[in-house]
Amino acid sequence: xxxxxxxxxxxxxxxxxxxxxxxxxxxxxxxxxxxxxxxxxxxxxxxxxxxxxxxxxxxxxxxxxxxxxxxxxxxxxxxxxxxxxxxxxxxxxxxxxxxxxxxxxxxxxxxx
Amino acid sequence: xxxxxxxxxxxxxxxxxxxxxxxxxxxxxxxxxxxxxxxxxxxxxxxxxxxxxxxxxxxxxxxxxxxxxxxxxxxxxxxxxxxxxxxxxxxxxxxxxxxxxxxxxxxxxxxxxx
Numbered sequence: 001x002x003x004x005x006x007x008x009x010x011x012x013x014x015x016x017x018x019x020x021x022x023x024x025x026x027x028x029x030x031x032x033x034x035x036x037x038x039x040x041x042x043x044x045x046x047x048x049x050x051x052x053x054x055x056x057x058x059x060x061x062x063x064x065x066x067x068x069x070x071x072x073x074x075x076x077x078x079x080x081x082x083x084x085x086x087x088x089x090x091x092x093x094x095x096x097x098x099x100x101x102x103x104x105x106x107x108x109x110x111x112x
Numbered sequence: 113x114x115x116x117x118x119x120x121x122x123x124x125x126x127x128x129x130x131x132x133x134x135x136x137x138x139x140x141x142x143x144x145x146x147x148x149x150x151x152x153x154x155x156x157x158x159x160x161x162x163x164x165x166x167x168x169x170x171x172x173x174x175x176x177x178x179x180x181x182x183x184x185x186x187x188x189x190x191x192x193x194x195x196x197x198x199x200x201x202x203x204x205x206x207x208x209x210x211x212x213x214x215x216x217x218x219x220x221x222x223x224x225x226x
Contacts (some may be wrong), residue, residue: 004155033213040121042202042216045157058213090155099144099163099206101214103155 001005002026004104006091012110013081021076021107023091027088031094033058033101037069043090049074074084114139114205118217118219127195133188133220135203145186146204146214147177156202162186173197198224 005080013035022050025032030051035043035058045058047066055066063085065077074093091104114223119134137143144163148156160171167179177188186203200221 035216040218042116042118042218043214044216045213048213092156099161100158103157105155108151 004091004102006095006104006107007106009105010108012112013017013031013078014050014112015051015082017081018079018108019081020076020078021089021091021109022073023075023104024073025091025093025102026097027093027102028071029093029095029102030071033094034064034074034076035038035090035092036060037106046076046089065081078109081109083111085109086111113213114143114207114215116203116205116215118201118203118220120220121218122221123225124223124225125193130191131189131193131197131222133201133203133222135186135188135217137184137186137203137205139184139205139207142208143205144208145177145179146206147171147186148204148216149173150200150202150219152199154174159188159201167183175194186213193222193224194224195224197222 007022011095033105034046037043044060048056049068067075089107090102094101115138117136128212146161147159151158160169162169162179170176203217
C-alpha cells in the first residue's frame with residue numbers, strides 16, 4: 001500500500017540553489033496538491049492540479065513552480081531557494097467527489 | 113472564501129480524562145468539515161469528516177465531532193484519552209460542490225500526560 005510517495009524526505013539547500021520535490025500516487029486519483037507546513041501556521045496550499053495537464057495556484061505559490069507530468073506524478077520545483085522556504089512539504093491526492101485527501105509522509109527542506 | 117480558527121494552540125490533559133478540541137469556521141457557502149491527526153514526523157491522517165446528514169460524526173480511535181451550523185463550529189471530542197493520542201490535530205473545511213481544496217486551521221497540539 002504505497003499511497004502517496006514523496007522524495008526526498010530530507011534536503012538541505014543553499015540559498016539560490018534549485019531543486020525539485022517529487023510526488024507520485026498509485027491510487028489513480030485525478031486531483032493532486034502541494035502544501036507547506038510551518039510551525040503555528042497549519043498547512044497552506046501552494047499549488048493544486050485537478051487533472052493531468054492542469055495546475056492552479058493556491059494560497060502561497062510565489063517562488064514555486066509545478067508540473068503535472070502524468071496522472072500519477074506531480075512535482076514541485078524551487079527555482080532559487082530562499083530561507084523563507086524552509087518548511088515541511090506535503091503532497092496529497094484525492095478522487096473528485098470522494099472528499100478524502102490522502103497525504104504523503106512529508107519532505108523536510110532546510111534552506112541555509 | 114473559507115477560513116478555520118482553532119481556538120487552542122496547545123491542550124494538555126491527563127490520561128483517561130475527556131478532551132474537547134475546538135474549531136470554528138467561516139464560509140459564505142455550505143461546507144464539508146474534516147479533522148486530521150498528525151503524529152510526530154508523519155503525514156496527516158483523516159480522523160473523521162462531516163459531509164451531510166447527522167450532525168454527530170464518529171471517527172477512528174474513539175473520536176467524535178459535532179457539526180453546529182448556527183455556531184459555525186465543529187468541535188472534536190473524546191471521552192477518555194490515551195497517551196497514544198498525543199499528536200497535532202487539524203480542523204479543515206472545503207466548499208460543497210467545489211474543488212476538494214482544503215483550508216486548514218493552524219492546529220492544536222494535544223499532549224496526554226500520565
